[in-house]
Amino acid sequence: MKTNFPSKDKAINWLLAAAVLVNVSCTQQQTNETTADTTQVAQEVKAGDFVSIFDGQSLNGWEGDTSYWRVENGVITGEITPAKPLEKNSFLIWKDGQPGDFEFKASFRISESGNSGVNYRSEKVADVPFALKGYQADIDGKNNYTGQNYEERKRTTLAYRGENATINTQPNANDPASFKANLKNNAWLSREVTGSLGTADELKTHIKPGDWNEIHIVAKGNKLQHFINGVLMSEVLDNDAANRSDKGFLGLQIHTGPPMKVEYKNISIKQ
Incomplete structure (x- = not known):
């Protein structure tokens, strides 16, 4: 075929x-x-625009005194021991930016004797290594101050937990004597409490002592909000143009005092 x-x-x-x-x-x-x-x-x-700023393994991207700061079990750990007391407040400072308007989130756990916080829009202190001055979302182990807005090395307490506060420009704001006169009992006098978010004790019930909690900071313009576990703890409207800061360094604090331990993980920022 x-x-x-x-x-x-x-x-x-x-x-x-x-x-x-x-x-x-x-x-x-x-x-x-x-x-x-x-x-x-x-x-x-x-x-989700949040970007992780901690790799879970090292302190890459951060700077601080490694006598007090380390990574342990996948978390950033700050610790004061009897053998290594701390003379001045020290910070682990994020090196990759100086955020202005941003949101910050992290999980934290702190011992009962601990004192810490997250500083933002801050300046470095020239004569003190790894020190910052500026806004701080306060954290402490007894939860007396956790959530308040405390300005480190500057105007001190701007809003206690539970307060909506407006910060007004004081007379002669650039005069050191006038500045000092505006401080009393570790609080800034040129502040006006304009509303309530609940009592400090009521809000304290949303914080888990000795366990992991989430801190969330929202800084937009001159409005600063601190949340713990999704609950608004303090809000500041900073109209004090002479003393406020619009951008600056971000850092985790370890405070002078008795032996303590603070841990941070799941650290992220949205700018």
């Missing part, structure tokens, strides 16, 4: 056409996959 085979030229043309079809199909598949990947990344960025 005679079998009709295509000519050599026709066979080559068929093979070339098939190759083109396969190449087009593969290219289209790769294009679809790339588009899908790009869309997924865009959706993820849009869904």
Whole structure:
């Protein structure tokens, strides 16, 4: 029986056409996959703009006194021991930016005798290593002050837990004597309590002593909010143009005092 085979030229043309079809199909598949990947990344960025600033393994991206700060069991740990007392408040400072308007989130756990906090929009203190001065979301082991807004080395307490406070420009704000006269009992006198978020004791019930809690700071313009476990603890409207700060360093504090331990994890920021 005679079998009709295509000519050599026709066979080559068929093979070339098939190759083109396969190449087009593969290219289209790769294009679809790339588009899908790009869309997924865009959706993820849009869904949550928080970026981790702690790798869970090291202090890369941070600077501080490693006599007191280390990474242990996947968390940043600050500790004062009897063998290593602390003379001045010390900070672990984030090196990769000086945020202005931002949101910050972290989980923290602190011993009962502990005193710590998250400083932001802060300046470095020239003559004290790893020291900051500026706004602080306060944290302490007894939860007497956790959630308040305390300005380290500056105007001291701006809002206690449970307060909406407006900070007014004081007369002669640039005069050191006037500045000192505006401080009393570790609080800033040119402040007006304009509302209540609940009593300090009521809000304290939302904080878990000796366990992990989430701190959330929202700084937008001159409005500063501190949340603990999703509950607004203090709010400051800082109208004091002479003394407020619009951007600056971010840092974790370990405070002078008795032996203590504080831990931070899941640290992220959205700018």
